[in-house]
Amino acid sequence: MRATxxxxxxxxxxxxxxxxYVIIVPVFLLAVMVIAQAxxxxxxxxxxxxxxxxxxxxxxxxxxxxxxxPRAALAFARSAASGYLLGxxxxxxxxxxxxxxxxxxxxxxxxxxxxxxxxxxxxxAPVEQFTTP
Numbered sequence: 844m845r846a847t848x849x850x851x852x853x854x855x856x857x858x859x860x861x862x863x864y865v866i867i868v869p870v871f872l873l874a875v876m877v878i879a880q881a882x883x884x885x886x887x888x889x890x891x892x893x894x895x896x897x898x899x900x901x902x903x904x905x906x907x908x909x910x911x912x913p914r915a916a917l918a919f920a921r922s923a924a925s926g927y928l929l930g931x932x933x934x935x936x937x938x939x940x941x942x943x944x945x946x947x948x949x950x951x952x953x954x955x956x957x958x959x960x961x962x963x964x965x966x967x968a969p970v971e972q973f974t975t976p
């Protein structure tokens with residue numbers, strides 16, 4: 844008699860653990876995916892900034908050929924950031940006779956198909972000028 848009473852009382856808890864896993868596991872996996880996507884975005888952003896700085900350093904040298912900055916930035920982005928900065932492009936719009944500005948753009952690999960995340964970074968540096976004493 845006592846055993847049947849406990850069995851009847853315990854039936855209300857049957858499946859509770861499974862139900863909690865059905866709720867918790869997708870939320871946990873979504874959190875892991877968001878963290879991974881944020882990490883990819885951060886890596887792509889830092890790679891674009893490093894490429895822009897590389898391009899600015901190449902373009903600010905005295906006697907640098909026209910277009911040296913964007914070429915150096917693209918070469919750096921393609922070699923150092925090929926896995927997490929997709930389709931990089933670089934331009935020198937915004938540059939003047941005293942300041943070099945290199946902008947690097949690209950796309951972040953997305954964990955969700957169909958979602959496009961773009962990244963754009965600009966590096967500015969003064970043009971080297973030598974003065975005679």
